[in-house]
Amino acid sequence: MGGTVSVEAAAPSRPMRADARRNYEAIVRVAGEAFAEHGTHASLDDIACRAGVGPGTLYRHFPNRDCLLEAALVESRYKLQELGARLLEADDAGAALDEWMLALARHANTWDGLADSIAQSLSNEKSPLGASCGTLVDATARLLEQARHQGAVTADVTARDLFVMSGSLAWAADRAARGSGEDELPRLLALLMRGIR
Protein backbone atom coordinates (compact mmCIF):
# COMPACT_ATOMS: atom_id res chain seq x y z
CA MET A 1 0.00 0.00 0.00
CA GLY A 2 1.06 3.58 -0.60
CA GLY A 3 4.48 4.52 -1.91
CA THR A 4 5.44 4.57 -5.54
CA VAL A 5 5.46 1.63 -7.88
CA SER A 6 8.06 2.27 -10.52
CA VAL A 7 8.82 0.29 -13.63
CA GLU A 8 11.89 -1.15 -11.93
CA ALA A 9 9.73 -2.80 -9.28
CA ALA A 10 8.68 -5.34 -11.89
CA ALA A 11 12.27 -6.39 -12.58
CA PRO A 12 13.30 -9.91 -11.56
CA SER A 13 15.21 -10.94 -8.40
CA ARG A 14 17.24 -8.25 -6.69
CA PRO A 15 20.57 -7.07 -7.94
CA MET A 16 20.76 -6.22 -11.61
CA ARG A 17 23.87 -5.33 -13.47
CA ALA A 18 23.87 -1.73 -14.65
CA ASP A 19 23.85 -2.60 -18.33
CA ALA A 20 21.16 -5.22 -17.82
CA ARG A 21 18.95 -2.69 -16.07
CA ARG A 22 19.57 -0.14 -18.77
CA ASN A 23 18.54 -2.63 -21.44
CA TYR A 24 15.52 -3.75 -19.47
CA GLU A 25 14.23 -0.23 -19.17
CA ALA A 26 14.96 0.63 -22.78
CA ILE A 27 13.02 -2.42 -23.94
CA VAL A 28 10.00 -1.56 -21.79
CA ARG A 29 9.99 2.03 -22.98
CA VAL A 30 10.30 1.13 -26.66
CA ALA A 31 7.73 -1.63 -26.27
CA GLY A 32 5.18 0.89 -25.02
CA GLU A 33 5.75 2.99 -28.11
CA ALA A 34 5.56 0.00 -30.45
CA PHE A 35 2.36 -1.32 -28.86
CA ALA A 36 0.83 2.13 -29.15
CA GLU A 37 1.78 2.27 -32.79
CA HIS A 38 1.05 -1.28 -33.99
CA GLY A 39 -1.09 -2.83 -31.28
CA THR A 40 -0.16 -5.69 -28.97
CA HIS A 41 1.03 -7.75 -31.94
CA ALA A 42 3.91 -5.41 -32.69
CA SER A 43 7.06 -7.19 -33.83
CA LEU A 44 9.29 -8.19 -30.91
CA ASP A 45 12.27 -8.23 -33.25
CA ASP A 46 11.59 -4.64 -34.12
CA ILE A 47 11.27 -3.68 -30.46
CA ALA A 48 14.62 -5.29 -29.66
CA CYS A 49 16.20 -3.55 -32.60
CA ARG A 50 14.76 -0.14 -31.73
CA ALA A 51 15.90 -0.64 -28.12
CA GLY A 52 19.40 -1.33 -29.39
CA VAL A 53 19.62 -4.91 -28.14
CA GLY A 54 19.69 -8.31 -29.76
CA PRO A 55 16.54 -10.45 -29.81
CA GLY A 56 18.14 -12.80 -27.29
CA THR A 57 18.36 -10.03 -24.72
CA LEU A 58 14.69 -9.27 -25.09
CA TYR A 59 13.81 -12.93 -24.60
CA ARG A 60 16.09 -13.21 -21.58
CA HIS A 61 14.18 -10.42 -19.82
CA PHE A 62 10.74 -11.28 -21.20
CA PRO A 63 10.33 -14.95 -22.08
CA ASN A 64 7.08 -14.26 -23.88
CA ARG A 65 4.93 -11.44 -25.16
CA ASP A 66 2.67 -11.43 -22.11
CA CYS A 67 5.65 -10.69 -19.86
CA LEU A 68 6.51 -7.65 -21.93
CA LEU A 69 2.91 -6.44 -22.02
CA GLU A 70 2.73 -6.84 -18.28
CA ALA A 71 5.91 -4.83 -17.70
CA ALA A 72 4.78 -2.06 -20.04
CA LEU A 73 1.45 -1.79 -18.20
CA VAL A 74 2.72 -1.67 -14.60
CA GLU A 75 2.33 2.06 -14.06
CA SER A 76 -1.02 2.28 -15.77
CA ARG A 77 -2.41 -0.55 -13.71
CA TYR A 78 -1.09 0.96 -10.52
CA LYS A 79 -3.12 4.08 -11.18
CA LEU A 80 -6.11 1.89 -11.83
CA GLN A 81 -5.71 0.18 -8.48
CA GLU A 82 -5.52 3.55 -6.76
CA LEU A 83 -8.79 4.50 -8.41
CA GLY A 84 -10.31 1.24 -7.24
CA ALA A 85 -9.37 1.98 -3.64
CA ARG A 86 -10.82 5.48 -3.93
CA LEU A 87 -14.08 4.25 -5.45
CA LEU A 88 -14.49 1.75 -2.63
CA GLU A 89 -15.08 4.70 -0.31
CA ALA A 90 -17.62 6.44 -2.51
CA ASP A 91 -21.15 7.00 -1.25
CA ASP A 92 -23.00 5.74 -4.31
CA ALA A 93 -21.68 2.22 -4.87
CA GLY A 94 -23.70 1.84 -8.09
CA ALA A 95 -22.15 4.92 -9.66
CA ALA A 96 -18.77 3.80 -8.38
CA LEU A 97 -19.18 0.48 -10.19
CA ASP A 98 -20.11 2.31 -13.38
CA GLU A 99 -17.00 4.45 -13.15
CA TRP A 100 -14.86 1.41 -12.43
CA MET A 101 -16.20 -0.46 -15.48
CA LEU A 102 -15.46 2.56 -17.65
CA ALA A 103 -11.92 2.80 -16.28
CA LEU A 104 -11.35 -0.92 -16.88
CA ALA A 105 -12.58 -0.59 -20.45
CA ARG A 106 -10.35 2.42 -21.10
CA HIS A 107 -7.40 0.52 -19.70
CA ALA A 108 -8.15 -2.40 -22.02
CA ASN A 109 -8.21 0.07 -24.90
CA THR A 110 -4.76 1.46 -24.16
CA TRP A 111 -3.49 -0.40 -27.20
CA ASP A 112 -5.14 -2.16 -30.07
CA GLY A 113 -5.66 -5.81 -29.23
CA LEU A 114 -5.01 -5.37 -25.51
CA ALA A 115 -8.54 -6.37 -24.48
CA ASP A 116 -7.97 -9.64 -26.26
CA SER A 117 -4.51 -10.20 -24.77
CA ILE A 118 -5.80 -9.53 -21.27
CA ALA A 119 -8.85 -11.77 -21.58
CA GLN A 120 -6.76 -14.56 -23.02
CA SER A 121 -4.13 -14.23 -20.30
CA LEU A 122 -6.82 -14.51 -17.65
CA SER A 123 -7.25 -18.23 -18.30
CA ASN A 124 -3.51 -18.84 -18.60
CA GLU A 125 -1.97 -20.12 -15.37
CA LYS A 126 1.55 -19.08 -16.29
CA SER A 127 0.85 -15.63 -17.67
CA PRO A 128 2.15 -12.78 -15.49
CA LEU A 129 -0.32 -10.52 -17.27
CA GLY A 130 -3.16 -12.79 -16.20
CA ALA A 131 -1.85 -12.89 -12.64
CA SER A 132 -1.75 -9.12 -12.30
CA CYS A 133 -5.15 -8.78 -13.92
CA GLY A 134 -6.41 -11.10 -11.23
CA THR A 135 -5.91 -8.25 -8.76
CA LEU A 136 -8.20 -6.15 -10.94
CA VAL A 137 -10.85 -8.85 -10.81
CA ASP A 138 -10.48 -8.80 -7.02
CA ALA A 139 -11.02 -5.05 -6.96
CA THR A 140 -14.06 -5.54 -9.16
CA ALA A 141 -15.39 -8.09 -6.68
CA ARG A 142 -15.12 -5.63 -3.79
CA LEU A 143 -16.95 -2.93 -5.72
CA LEU A 144 -19.61 -5.36 -6.88
CA GLU A 145 -20.11 -6.55 -3.31
CA GLN A 146 -20.72 -3.00 -2.12
CA ALA A 147 -23.09 -2.24 -4.97
CA ARG A 148 -25.06 -5.36 -4.14
CA HIS A 149 -25.13 -4.37 -0.48
CA GLN A 150 -26.68 -1.05 -1.42
CA GLY A 151 -29.16 -2.81 -3.68
CA ALA A 152 -27.70 -1.11 -6.76
CA VAL A 153 -27.11 -4.48 -8.40
CA THR A 154 -29.48 -7.41 -8.17
CA ALA A 155 -28.63 -9.40 -11.28
CA ASP A 156 -26.84 -12.75 -11.03
CA VAL A 157 -23.42 -11.66 -12.21
CA THR A 158 -19.89 -12.39 -11.01
CA ALA A 159 -16.86 -10.11 -10.76
CA ARG A 160 -15.24 -12.21 -13.44
CA ASP A 161 -18.30 -11.62 -15.65
CA LEU A 162 -18.01 -7.89 -15.17
CA PHE A 163 -14.29 -7.89 -15.86
CA VAL A 164 -14.75 -9.85 -19.08
CA MET A 165 -17.63 -7.57 -20.01
CA SER A 166 -15.49 -4.47 -19.55
CA GLY A 167 -13.15 -6.06 -22.09
CA SER A 168 -15.94 -6.86 -24.50
CA LEU A 169 -17.12 -3.29 -24.09
CA ALA A 170 -13.68 -2.03 -25.04
CA TRP A 171 -13.72 -4.41 -27.97
CA ALA A 172 -17.12 -3.17 -29.12
CA ALA A 173 -16.34 0.53 -28.71
CA ASP A 174 -13.27 0.11 -30.88
CA ARG A 175 -15.39 -1.37 -33.65
CA ALA A 176 -18.64 0.58 -33.40
CA ALA A 177 -16.95 3.61 -34.95
CA ARG A 178 -19.93 5.57 -36.20
CA GLY A 179 -18.08 7.70 -38.70
CA SER A 180 -16.25 10.27 -36.60
CA GLY A 181 -13.90 8.94 -33.98
CA GLU A 182 -16.30 9.54 -31.12
CA ASP A 183 -15.90 7.90 -27.75
CA GLU A 184 -18.55 5.19 -27.79
CA LEU A 185 -17.64 3.76 -24.45
CA PRO A 186 -20.01 5.67 -22.15
CA ARG A 187 -23.00 5.00 -24.42
CA LEU A 188 -22.37 1.28 -24.73
CA LEU A 189 -21.62 0.99 -21.04
CA ALA A 190 -24.92 2.61 -20.14
CA LEU A 191 -26.70 0.09 -22.32
CA LEU A 192 -24.93 -2.77 -20.63
CA MET A 193 -25.27 -1.56 -17.05
CA ARG A 194 -29.00 -1.15 -17.41
CA GLY A 195 -29.01 -4.91 -17.83
CA ILE A 196 -27.57 -5.74 -14.43
CA ARG A 197 -29.63 -3.43 -12.25
Add this chain to the structure above:
Amino acid sequence: MGGTVSVEAAAPSRPMRADARRNYEAIVRVAGEAFAEHGTHASLDDIACRAGVGPGTLYRHFPNRDCLLEAALVESRYKLQELGARLLEADDAGAALDEWMLALARHANTWDGLADSIAQSLSNEKSPLGASCGTLVDATARLLEQARHQGAVTADVTARDLFVMSGSLAWAADRAARGSGEDELPRLLALLMRGIR
Protein backbone atom coordinates in the same frame (compact mmCIF):
# COMPACT_ATOMS: atom_id res chain seq x y z
CA MET B 1 -35.48 -15.01 -52.71
CA GLY B 2 -35.73 -18.75 -52.15
CA GLY B 3 -33.69 -21.25 -54.14
CA THR B 4 -30.38 -22.69 -53.07
CA VAL B 5 -27.16 -20.80 -52.60
CA SER B 6 -24.28 -23.20 -53.17
CA VAL B 7 -20.59 -22.66 -52.58
CA GLU B 8 -20.06 -22.33 -56.30
CA ALA B 9 -22.30 -19.28 -56.42
CA ALA B 10 -19.49 -17.34 -54.77
CA ALA B 11 -17.01 -18.19 -57.53
CA PRO B 12 -15.85 -15.35 -59.80
CA SER B 13 -17.16 -14.53 -63.30
CA ARG B 14 -18.88 -17.33 -65.18
CA PRO B 15 -17.00 -20.11 -66.89
CA MET B 16 -14.35 -21.83 -64.84
CA ARG B 17 -11.97 -24.41 -66.09
CA ALA B 18 -12.61 -27.82 -64.58
CA ASP B 19 -9.27 -27.98 -62.76
CA ALA B 20 -9.66 -24.41 -61.52
CA ARG B 21 -13.06 -25.20 -60.09
CA ARG B 22 -11.75 -28.37 -58.48
CA ASN B 23 -8.94 -26.42 -56.83
CA TYR B 24 -11.28 -23.64 -55.74
CA GLU B 25 -13.59 -26.06 -54.00
CA ALA B 26 -10.76 -28.03 -52.41
CA ILE B 27 -9.29 -24.82 -50.98
CA VAL B 28 -12.64 -23.72 -49.51
CA ARG B 29 -13.25 -27.13 -47.96
CA VAL B 30 -9.78 -27.40 -46.45
CA ALA B 31 -9.94 -23.78 -45.27
CA GLY B 32 -13.08 -24.56 -43.28
CA GLU B 33 -11.27 -27.39 -41.54
CA ALA B 34 -8.19 -25.29 -40.85
CA PHE B 35 -10.19 -22.37 -39.49
CA ALA B 36 -12.08 -24.77 -37.24
CA GLU B 37 -8.83 -26.20 -35.99
CA HIS B 38 -6.64 -23.11 -35.63
CA GLY B 39 -8.99 -20.17 -35.77
CA THR B 40 -9.23 -17.51 -38.47
CA HIS B 41 -5.46 -16.98 -38.34
CA ALA B 42 -4.69 -20.46 -39.66
CA SER B 43 -1.73 -20.58 -42.00
CA LEU B 44 -2.72 -19.95 -45.62
CA ASP B 45 0.39 -21.79 -46.76
CA ASP B 46 -0.76 -24.82 -44.84
CA ILE B 47 -4.25 -24.60 -46.34
CA ALA B 48 -2.82 -24.45 -49.86
CA CYS B 49 -0.56 -27.39 -49.11
CA ARG B 50 -3.34 -29.50 -47.61
CA ALA B 51 -5.55 -28.68 -50.59
CA GLY B 52 -2.81 -29.92 -52.88
CA VAL B 53 -2.16 -26.60 -54.61
CA GLY B 54 0.66 -24.09 -54.63
CA PRO B 55 0.35 -20.89 -52.61
CA GLY B 56 0.02 -18.92 -55.82
CA THR B 57 -3.16 -20.78 -56.72
CA LEU B 58 -4.70 -19.91 -53.38
CA TYR B 59 -3.86 -16.24 -53.86
CA ARG B 60 -5.23 -16.24 -57.39
CA HIS B 61 -8.64 -17.38 -56.13
CA PHE B 62 -8.57 -15.49 -52.83
CA PRO B 63 -6.43 -12.35 -52.94
CA ASN B 64 -6.62 -11.98 -49.18
CA ARG B 65 -7.70 -13.81 -46.05
CA ASP B 66 -11.08 -12.08 -45.90
CA CYS B 67 -11.99 -13.46 -49.33
CA LEU B 68 -11.30 -16.97 -48.14
CA LEU B 69 -13.23 -16.48 -44.91
CA GLU B 70 -16.13 -15.12 -46.89
CA ALA B 71 -16.16 -18.11 -49.25
CA ALA B 72 -15.96 -20.59 -46.39
CA LEU B 73 -18.91 -18.93 -44.65
CA VAL B 74 -21.33 -18.69 -47.58
CA GLU B 75 -23.55 -21.62 -46.64
CA SER B 76 -23.62 -20.78 -42.96
CA ARG B 77 -24.63 -17.20 -43.66
CA TYR B 78 -27.31 -18.29 -46.07
CA LYS B 79 -28.95 -20.30 -43.32
CA LEU B 80 -28.71 -17.26 -41.10
CA GLN B 81 -30.49 -15.13 -43.67
CA GLU B 82 -33.24 -17.70 -43.93
CA LEU B 83 -33.67 -17.52 -40.17
CA GLY B 84 -33.84 -13.75 -40.38
CA ALA B 85 -36.65 -13.91 -42.92
CA ARG B 86 -38.54 -16.38 -40.75
CA LEU B 87 -38.12 -14.29 -37.59
CA LEU B 88 -39.47 -11.26 -39.40
CA GLU B 89 -42.84 -12.98 -39.46
CA ALA B 90 -42.86 -13.94 -35.78
CA ASP B 91 -45.57 -12.60 -33.49
CA ASP B 92 -43.31 -11.45 -30.66
CA ALA B 93 -40.80 -9.11 -32.28
CA GLY B 94 -38.88 -8.69 -29.00
CA ALA B 95 -38.30 -12.42 -28.65
CA ALA B 96 -37.46 -12.60 -32.34
CA LEU B 97 -34.75 -9.99 -31.85
CA ASP B 98 -33.34 -11.95 -28.91
CA GLU B 99 -33.18 -15.10 -31.01
CA TRP B 100 -31.56 -13.21 -33.87
CA MET B 101 -28.87 -11.76 -31.61
CA LEU B 102 -28.13 -15.23 -30.28
CA ALA B 103 -27.88 -16.63 -33.81
CA LEU B 104 -25.57 -13.80 -34.86
CA ALA B 105 -23.34 -14.43 -31.86
CA ARG B 106 -23.21 -18.17 -32.56
CA HIS B 107 -22.32 -17.45 -36.16
CA ALA B 108 -19.49 -15.18 -35.02
CA ASN B 109 -18.28 -18.00 -32.79
CA THR B 110 -18.08 -20.52 -35.63
CA TRP B 111 -14.31 -20.22 -35.46
CA ASP B 112 -11.92 -18.68 -32.99
CA GLY B 113 -11.21 -15.09 -33.94
CA LEU B 114 -14.11 -14.82 -36.37
CA ALA B 115 -15.96 -12.19 -34.34
CA ASP B 116 -12.86 -10.04 -34.65
CA SER B 117 -12.41 -10.69 -38.37
CA ILE B 118 -16.03 -9.83 -39.06
CA ALA B 119 -16.07 -6.65 -37.00
CA GLN B 120 -12.84 -5.49 -38.60
CA SER B 121 -14.10 -6.24 -42.10
CA LEU B 122 -17.21 -4.19 -41.45
CA SER B 123 -15.25 -0.95 -41.68
CA ASN B 124 -13.22 -2.11 -44.65
CA GLU B 125 -14.63 -0.87 -47.95
CA LYS B 126 -12.91 -3.52 -50.03
CA SER B 127 -13.57 -6.55 -47.88
CA PRO B 128 -16.03 -9.05 -49.39
CA LEU B 129 -16.59 -10.37 -45.88
CA GLY B 130 -17.62 -6.92 -44.74
CA ALA B 131 -19.90 -6.52 -47.75
CA SER B 132 -21.78 -9.73 -47.08
CA CYS B 133 -22.01 -8.95 -43.38
CA GLY B 134 -23.69 -5.72 -44.40
CA THR B 135 -26.69 -7.80 -45.44
CA LEU B 136 -26.78 -9.18 -41.90
CA VAL B 137 -26.80 -5.65 -40.51
CA ASP B 138 -29.72 -4.92 -42.84
CA ALA B 139 -31.62 -7.93 -41.52
CA THR B 140 -30.87 -6.71 -38.01
CA ALA B 141 -32.31 -3.32 -38.91
CA ARG B 142 -35.59 -4.87 -40.09
CA LEU B 143 -35.96 -6.90 -36.91
CA LEU B 144 -35.07 -3.92 -34.74
CA GLU B 145 -37.63 -1.79 -36.56
CA GLN B 146 -40.37 -4.32 -35.84
CA ALA B 147 -39.35 -4.66 -32.19
CA ARG B 148 -39.51 -0.89 -31.83
CA HIS B 149 -42.89 -0.83 -33.52
CA GLN B 150 -44.21 -3.25 -30.93
CA GLY B 151 -42.63 -1.22 -28.15
CA ALA B 152 -40.30 -4.09 -27.24
CA VAL B 153 -37.27 -1.82 -27.66
CA THR B 154 -37.17 1.81 -26.60
CA ALA B 155 -33.44 2.39 -26.10
CA ASP B 156 -31.49 4.59 -28.49
CA VAL B 157 -29.61 1.89 -30.33
CA THR B 158 -28.83 1.28 -34.00
CA ALA B 159 -28.76 -1.94 -36.01
CA ARG B 160 -25.04 -1.47 -36.38
CA ASP B 161 -24.77 -1.21 -32.58
CA LEU B 162 -26.66 -4.46 -32.15
CA PHE B 163 -24.57 -6.23 -34.76
CA VAL B 164 -21.32 -5.14 -33.14
CA MET B 165 -22.74 -6.09 -29.75
CA SER B 166 -23.57 -9.59 -30.95
CA GLY B 167 -19.91 -9.86 -31.85
CA SER B 168 -18.75 -8.55 -28.51
CA LEU B 169 -21.09 -11.03 -26.90
CA ALA B 170 -19.48 -13.85 -28.83
CA TRP B 171 -16.12 -12.49 -27.81
CA ALA B 172 -17.10 -12.38 -24.15
CA ALA B 173 -18.71 -15.82 -24.08
CA ASP B 174 -15.54 -17.33 -25.48
CA ARG B 175 -13.54 -15.82 -22.64
CA ALA B 176 -15.90 -16.04 -19.68
CA ALA B 177 -15.25 -19.79 -19.50
CA ARG B 178 -16.29 -20.52 -15.94
CA GLY B 179 -14.45 -23.81 -15.57
CA SER B 180 -16.53 -26.28 -17.53
CA GLY B 181 -17.11 -25.48 -21.17
CA GLU B 182 -20.64 -24.25 -20.60
CA ASP B 183 -22.49 -22.17 -23.15
CA GLU B 184 -22.36 -18.69 -21.65
CA LEU B 185 -24.06 -17.00 -24.56
CA PRO B 186 -27.70 -17.08 -23.41
CA ARG B 187 -26.82 -15.77 -19.95
CA LEU B 188 -24.70 -12.88 -21.21
CA LEU B 189 -27.24 -12.05 -23.88
CA ALA B 190 -30.00 -11.82 -21.31
CA LEU B 191 -27.89 -9.40 -19.30
CA LEU B 192 -27.30 -7.26 -22.36
CA MET B 193 -30.83 -7.28 -23.72
CA ARG B 194 -32.24 -6.12 -20.42
CA GLY B 195 -30.27 -2.96 -21.12
CA ILE B 196 -32.05 -2.03 -24.33
CA ARG B 197 -35.67 -2.57 -23.29
Add this chain to the structure above:
DNA sequence: ACCTGAACACCGTTCAAGT
Protein backbone atom coordinates in the same frame (compact mmCIF):
# COMPACT_ATOMS: atom_id res chain seq x y z
C1' DA C 1 26.24 -12.98 -15.45
C1' DC C 2 24.77 -11.06 -19.29
C1' DC C 3 24.78 -9.89 -24.20
C1' DT C 4 25.25 -10.82 -29.11
C1' DG C 5 23.87 -12.18 -33.45
C1' DA C 6 23.80 -16.14 -36.43
C1' DA C 7 20.69 -19.78 -37.27
C1' DC C 8 16.35 -22.26 -37.68
C1' DA C 9 11.71 -23.06 -38.95
C1' DC C 10 8.17 -20.59 -40.17
C1' DC C 11 4.95 -17.07 -42.46
C1' DG C 12 2.49 -14.10 -46.32
C1' DT C 13 3.07 -12.62 -50.87
C1' DT C 14 4.81 -12.17 -55.55
C1' DC C 15 6.09 -13.55 -60.06
C1' DA C 16 8.67 -15.79 -63.78
C1' DA C 17 8.30 -20.04 -65.85
C1' DG C 18 5.70 -23.63 -67.28
C1' DT C 19 1.34 -26.38 -69.31
Add this chain to the structure above:
DNA sequence: ACCTGAACACCGTTCAAGT
Protein backbone atom coordinates in the same frame (compact mmCIF):
# COMPACT_ATOMS: atom_id res chain seq x y z
C1' DA D 1 -6.11 -19.37 -68.82
C1' DC D 2 -4.46 -21.36 -65.04
C1' DC D 3 -1.01 -23.58 -62.11
C1' DT D 4 3.53 -24.21 -60.05
C1' DG D 5 7.02 -23.49 -56.93
C1' DA D 6 11.13 -20.79 -56.25
C1' DA D 7 12.12 -16.48 -54.18
C1' DC D 8 11.75 -12.54 -51.06
C1' DA D 9 11.22 -10.17 -46.85
C1' DC D 10 9.66 -11.06 -42.74
C1' DC D 11 8.63 -13.29 -38.05
C1' DG D 12 9.41 -15.74 -33.25
C1' DT D 13 12.68 -18.39 -30.87
C1' DT D 14 16.95 -20.68 -29.60
C1' DC D 15 21.69 -21.13 -28.54
C1' DA D 16 26.72 -21.26 -29.13
C1' DA D 17 30.07 -17.90 -28.77
C1' DG D 18 31.71 -14.03 -26.78
C1' DT D 19 32.77 -10.23 -22.85
